[in-house]
Amino acid sequence: MLVVEDESRLASALQRGLQAEGFAVDVATTGPAGLDAARHGGYDAMILDVMLPGLSGYELVRRLRAEERWLPVLMLSAKDGEYDQADGLDCGADDYLTKPFSYVVLLARLRALLRRGAPERPTVLAVGDLRLDPARRRVTLADAEVALTSREFALLDYLMRRPGEVVSKTELLDHVWDASVDTAPNAVEVYVGYLRRKIGRERLETVRGAGYRLAT
Amino acid sequence: MLVVEDESRLASALQRGLQAEGFAVDVATTGPAGLDAARHGGYDAMILDVMLPGLSGYELVRRLRAEERWLPVLMLSAKDGEYDQADGLDCGADDYLTKPFSYVVLLARLRALLRRGAPERPTVLAVGDLRLDPARRRVTLADAEVALTSREFALLDYLMRRPGEVVSKTELLDHVWDASVDTAPNAVEVYVGYLRRKIGRERLETVRGAGYRLAT
DNA sequence: AACGACGCTGTGAGGGCGCTGAGGACGACG
DNA sequence: CGTCGTCCTCAGCGCCCTCACAGCGTCGTT
Numbered sequence: 095m096l097v098v099e100d101e102s103r104l105a106s107a108l109q110r111g112l113q114a115e116g117f118a119v120d121v122a123t124t125g126p127a128g129l130d131a132a133r134h135g136g137y138d139a140m141i142l143d144v145m146l147p148g149l150s151g152y153e154l155v156r157r158l159r160a161e162e163r164w165l166p167v168l169m170l171s172a173k174d175g176e177y178d179q180a181d182g183l184d185c186g187a188d189d190y191l192t193k194p195f196s197y198v199v200l201l202a203r204l205r206a207l208l209r210r211g212a213p214e215r216p217t218v219l220a221v222g223d224l225r226l227d228p229a230r231r232r233v234t235l236a237d238a239e240v241a242l243t244s245r246e247f248a249l250l251d252y253l254m255r256r257p258g259e260v261v262s263k264t265e266l267l268d269h270v271w272d273a274s275v276d277t278a279p280n281a282v283e284v285y286v287g288y289l290r291r292k293i294g295r296e297r298l299e300t301v302r303g304a305g306y307r308l309a310t
Numbered sequence: 311m312l313v314v315e316d317e318s319r320l321a322s323a324l325q326r327g328l329q330a331e332g333f334a335v336d337v338a339t340t341g342p343a344g345l346d347a348a349r350h351g352g353y354d355a356m357i358l359d360v361m362l363p364g365l366s367g368y369e370l371v372r373r374l375r376a377e378e379r380w381l382p383v384l385m386l387s388a389k390d391g392e393y394d395q396a397d398g399l400d401c402g403a404d405d406y407l408t409k410p411f412s413y414v415v416l417l418a419r420l421r422a423l424l425r426r427g428a429p430e431r432p433t434v435l436a437v438g439d440l441r442l443d444p445a446r447r448r449v450t451l452a453d454a455e456v457a458l459t460s461r462e463f464a465l466l467d468y469l470m471r472r473p474g475e476v477v478s479k480t481e482l483l484d485h486v487w488d489a490s491v492d493t494a495p496n497a498v499e500v501y502v503g504y505l506r507r508k509i510g511r512e513r514l515e516t517v518r519g520a521g522y523r524l525a526t
Numbered sequence: 527a528a529c530g531a532c533g534c535t536g537t538g539a540g541g542g543c544g545c546t547g548a549g550g551a552c553g554a555c556g
Numbered sequence: 557c558g559t560c561g562t563c564c565t566c567a568g569c570g571c572c573c574t575c576a577c578a579g580c581g582t583c584g585t586t
Contacts, residue, residue, distance in 0.1 A: 180418035188422055189405065202396035206404055210426055217425060228421055243562060248333075260447040268352060272334045281564055283544060302543070302572075303460030304447050459573060497575055499533060518532070518583065 125149025
């Protein structure tokens, strides 16, 4: 367990408490030191303060995720504004707790994070030069923005979460379309057609008799 | 996305809001109905109220997890006591939000949950240098991709699940072909021929009078 | 060696599957 | 009320897959 916190009293209180729970705990007190430790340490999870000298917690997570390191991150902050929280999560944190917090809650949330194991998905989905940002609802192709309708976006989103896998039309109808109204499978074909015109024909393969596959 | 919430105003507000974000949303208004939906629905995630008629949210998650269903659960509750929250998380919920909550925060937390996703990695079948990935619907022979039609793929799939065993033509007709239309056994011979041309003659042996066997 | 049963394959018909352009339904907006 | 954007159905088309057929090769038995 890695604790990145510059306030020394809180840091050592956390360290002692977590050690009592059986965790092996390391503490870093600056942003850069925390980033380094997270890179090399092989930790199960990380508790991360937002306000840090040298590098903010937001930026730290963002860099970590950009390097494809997916260890669970529980973010701590004195800021309880809703947008602060949303920003933290959208940078790649997995949970967000505002100070002052209950120790019982911290432990429960930590357990929930560890139970889930290492996260597998980045905040921004990327396949080749195609990028999709769920938070900003934005898609770029080789750094050029692509305008998508909401249905097109949902379809691409679903496909990009399973790159290289074959996804059947029924599955797409179930997840991208509303299950309560039954839509003809042909609608999927139509929207795949729309997407192909916008992101390039070769990126979206047809697997006859099985479904569609996003080329990796 | 599954929303389990008995307060109808909140439920429909959530439904509309999430639909606007591109989610396909189903609503259940009682505990048992929610549990059923979660069991059968194939949802990406679930938003779950604690106070529900018939079955509490706590109990619902506990049962779900007992059945080894791991879809991400975001729990909603009017109780903000620290132990309520810890209980919810320890029952198996992945996140916990107290009412009233900010819609922006709800979305951000939902995104964080979906990002982590379910940790399923489907198996890749391998026999010698021949590999078959059911999810990607892809076959490689010594790392070179082999293009198969859907029937060829289904046939190879079935054979690779029983490497070295002799599989009769009738058995193949029953499992690889549609049982409702009766096909001549010769169709199997034809497709075995197709497969041999693509994966190499020696890998698929004929056992005269009995069937076929995949060489190990 | 001869014969019959079983298995292989080239050919071609048919039909299922997926793609596309056209257009109707619906709602948002001016 | 007209316009625009989005969603989705419909119908036509083209291609590839599927499979029956028939002739030939191969194997095992007598």
